Amino acid sequence: MTERIVVVGAALLDGGRLLAARRSAPPELAGRWELPGGKVEEGETPEAALVRELREELGVETEAVERIPGEWPLKAPYVLRVWTARLLPGSADPKPLQDHDELRWLAPEEIWDVDWLDQDVPAVREVVARLDAGAR
Secondary structure: OOOOEEEEEEEEEEOOEEEEEEEOOOOOOOOOEEOOEEEOOOOOOHHHHHHHHHHHHHOOOEEEEEEOOOOEEOOOOEEEEEEEEEEOOOOOOOOOOOOEEEEEEEOHHHHHHOOEOHHHHHHHHHHHHHHHHHHO
């Protein structure tokens, strides 16, 4: 069996809002929205990869908070695992530095206003369920 390569996604939360990032590349994904993140490098923990990817893609300092249960298949051999994350005090505001051309903070009622990538939809559903549970 081929070894799976983990791609980490960040459910970056700020005051109950979720950050969505619009892909600028590759062409087949451009214009659709995703949870920012990327591949875990050899010898790196998923949490460290998440922090690194958010620094590279968005120019922010963050910390991984909690893994969202589940993993979702991407194009083989990749699988998506998602963590909630938060901005560290004093971090810059997120900017689309790599792979994205727009960022949007979505309030809970706006989460489905963007065209999420198909593979991110189940993960976003899990994040929304956690947000809903936390709001009660």
